[in-house]
Amino acid sequence: MIRIxxxxxVIFFLLSAKAYSLIEIDITRGNLDPLPIAVSPLFQDDSSxxxxxxxxxxxxxxxEISLVVENNLKIxxxxxxxxxxxxxxxxxxxxxxxRFEDWALIKAQALITGKVTIEDKKxxxxxxxxxxxxxxxxxxxAFTTVPSNWRRVGHIISDKVYERLTGEKGYFDTRIxxxxxxxxxxxRVKKLAIMDQDGFNTKYLTLGNELVLTPxxxxxxxxxxxLSYFKNLPxxxxxxxxxGTQEVVGDFPGMTFAxxxxxxxxxxxxxxxxxGNSDIYTMDLENRxxxxxxxxxxxxxxxxxxxxxxxxxxxxDRSGFQQIYVMxxxxxxxxxxxxxxxLYGTPVWSPRGDLIAxxxxxKGKFYIGVMRTxxxxxxxxxxxxxxxxxxxxxxxxxxIFYRETKSNDKGEGFSAKLWSIDLTGYNERQVQTETxxxxxxxxSLLSN
Amino acid sequence: xxxxxxxxxxxLVILLSLIVSACATKKTTTKVEGQMQxxxxxxxxxxxxxxxxxxxxxxxxxxxxxxxTKSRDTLRKQANWLRENSSINVVVEGHADERGxxxxxxxxxxxxxxxxxxxxxxxxxxxxxxxxISYGKERPVDSGSNPLSWSxxxxxxxxxxx
Numbered sequence: 001m002i003r004i005x006x007x008x009x010v011i012f013f014l015l016s017a018k019a020y021s022l023i024e025i026d027i028t029r030g031n032l033d034p035l036p037i038a039v040s041p042l043f044q045d046d047s048s049x050x051x052x053x054x055x056x057x058x059x060x061x062x063x064e065i066s067l068v069v070e071n072n073l074k075i076x077x078x079x080x081x082x083x084x085x086x087x088x089x090x091x092x093x094x095x096x097x098x099r100f101e102d103w104a105l106i107k108a109q110a111l112i113t114g115k116v117t118i119e120d121k122k123x124x125x126x127x128x129x130x131x132x133x134x135x136x137x138x139x140x141x142a143f144t145t146v147p148s149n150w151r152r153v154g155h156i157i158s159d160k161v162y163e164r165l166t167g168e169k170g171y172f173d174t175r176i177x178x179x180x181x182x183x184x185x186x187x188r189v190k191k192l193a194i195m196d197q198d199g200f201n202t203k204y205l206t207l208g209n210e211l212v213l214t215p216x217x218x219x220x221x222x223x224x225x226x227l228s229y230f231k232n233l234p235x236x237x238x239x240x241x242x243x244g245t246q247e248v249v250g251d252f253p254g255m256t257f258a259x260x261x262x263x264x265x266x267x268x269x270x271x272x273x274x275x276g277n278s279d280i281y282t283m284d285l286e287n288r289x290x291x292x293x294x295x296x297x298x299x300x301x302x303x304x305x306x307x308x309x310x311x312x313x314x315x316x317d318r319s320g321f322q323q324i325y326v327m328x329x330x331x332x333x334x335x336x337x338x339x340x341x342x343l344y345g346t347p348v349w350s351p352r353g354d355l356i357a358x359x360x361x362x363k364g365k366f367y368i369g370v371m372r373t374x375x376x377x378x379x380x381x382x383x384x385x386x387x388x389x390x391x392x393x394x395x396x397x398x399x400i401f402y403r404e405t406k407s408n409d410k411g412e413g414f415s416a417k418l419w420s421i422d423l424t425g426y427n428e429r430q431v432q433t434e435t436x437x438x439x440x441x442x443x444s445l446l447s448n
Numbered sequence: 449x450x451x452x453x454x455x456x457x458x459x460l461v462i463l464l465s466l467i468v469s470a471c472a473t474k475k476t477t478t479k480v481e482g483q484m485q486x487x488x489x490x491x492x493x494x495x496x497x498x499x500x501x502x503x504x505x506x507x508x509x510x511x512x513x514x515x516x517t518k519s520r521d522t523l524r525k526q527a528n529w530l531r532e533n534s535s536i537n538v539v540v541e542g543h544a545d546e547r548g549x550x551x552x553x554x555x556x557x558x559x560x561x562x563x564x565x566x567x568x569x570x571x572x573x574x575x576x577x578x579x580x581i582s583y584g585k586e587r588p589v590d591s592g593s594n595p596l597s598w599s600x601x602x603x604x605x606x607x608x609x610x
């Protein structure tokens with residue numbers, strides 16, 4: 001088991017070393033050496049199958065869960081799930097005691113097996129992770145939940161496997177909140193939407209009657225903050241996803257926008273625009289006290305806290321153009337950190353604390369990049385016609401953002417989609433959504 | 449058969465030259481001379497009118513909120529008209545093009561709308577008759593992705609509120 005662990009360490013090291021050595025732009029390439037893993041369908045006995053059909057209208061929820069796991073591991077770019085057709089051992093027997101030679105034969109280095117039962121409206125799942133080369137069990141876990149939670153079970157298994165093999169927390173049992181977009185560019189209809197990280201279970205939270213923008217998760221609860229043009233007054237709102245209750249944040253005589261929660265979830269930080277000037281404010285969600293953080297005649301917007309709440313990064317054009325700044329969270333000690341060519345926007349502090357992700361505009365191209373919090377070590381991960389608004393996965397390994405395509409002169413050919421890319425600059429891929437989509441925000445791990 | 453072949457070839461040549469010349473003319477018509485000065489839109493095809501001879505909108509350079517001579521002229525016309533129609537209140541809508549980050553563009557739209565509002569105030573219109581709203585890049589009038597389309601979208605529009 002140590003062997004697999006070490007192997008992973010090596011893969012990570014190679015990836016980051018390679019990315020650092022690239023001078024300017026790191027465009028997508030295939031991953032170097034994803035780990036070959038076999039995800040055996042979770043075994044389900046006949047009585048459970050009948051219950052599964054009754055409860056979920058799914059014949060074999062065990063193999064459905066294994067598909068969720070397989071897909072997660074595949075899109076992480078770190079694993080290469082092997083074709084189930086090559087599997088020699090039956091799921092139930094493999095789960096008891098795999099014949100390691102059989103799995104080694106198809107070049108698997110790790111194996112996931114499991115068993116599900118549905119009884120008394122409960123879904124019971126156990127799974128094991130095996131090290132094929134060392135010929136032993138690495139991990140065994142069991143849990144019980146309601147049957148309708150079966151996709152989440154797949155995500156939790158994926159997180160456990162990811163964490164065991166990489167040494168880092170996973171990001172699969174998470175959700176994405178975003179803005180769903182439909183209609184022509186000149187009359188776009190936008191709705192708040194939420195989905196599982198893998199694109200399933202999409203739900204729409206607003207009807208599209210008013211323009212909504214920039215939803216962001218509270219890292220500690222099921223609350224969301226976003227901008228709504230309700231009654232044609234652009235204001236920051238707070239929405240409880242569970243109960244559906246919402247309220248306007250603060251009592252400002254003008255537009256509030258660019259909201260984000262503090263990492264402890266206790267404050268909202270946002271911009272307030274008045275008389276042609278935007279400054280940064282916070283509102284404490286417990287005592288409703290509003291504090292002004294910046295006071296400058298330039299545009300100050302897109303604020304984001306450091307994970308320890310001590311600093312704020314934000315976007316300002318006080319130098320004449322859009323650049324990225326860092327200050328203490330009381331607004332003192334303002335320092336510009338972006339000094340490369342071009343314009344910089346949408347800074348977001350990594351949950352690991354060491355990096356700030358941003359959007360950069362240079363010579364008509366848009367880039368998603370990262371830099372250290374003092375502005376050094378700028379790395380551009382992806383270049384495109386238009387893309388912006390990165391949001392970090394809770395483990396700080398992946399960024400999700402949106403990308404728009406160029407229209408022709410009649411406005412045709414336009415689309416807006418969600419994309420993700422690893423911090424390494426590898427593994428760029430489109431995130432599936434039911435409609436066009438923008439402004440993604442990644443939740444924390446739902447189970448912790 | 450030979451005849452028809454050569455006929456076909458000639459036909460092809462004519463067709464090709466037609467295509468080439470079509471391309472050539474297309475190239476010249478997509479030039480935007482006369483409709484932009486610097487990158488400020490100076491045409492009229494998206495402009496509507498508050499009243500006879502009173503255009504509803506002014507245009508801005510990229511990332512700018514400075515009023516051009518022509519914009520100031522338009523806003524003076526709006527101010528005159530508003531003085532004569534003192535019961536009418538207006539909303540000034542500020543807009544940006546699609547080539548900027550969403551949040552910055554919301555702030556930029558607000559700055560543009562206020563630049564227009566301030567000018568109206570200078571020409572005697574009471575501040576409480578004018579409200580502003582920024583749409584950032586959310587409400588373009590021209591959906592193309594080219595410099596001319598973008599220049600039409602960088603605008604502030606004065607709209608009757610009542």
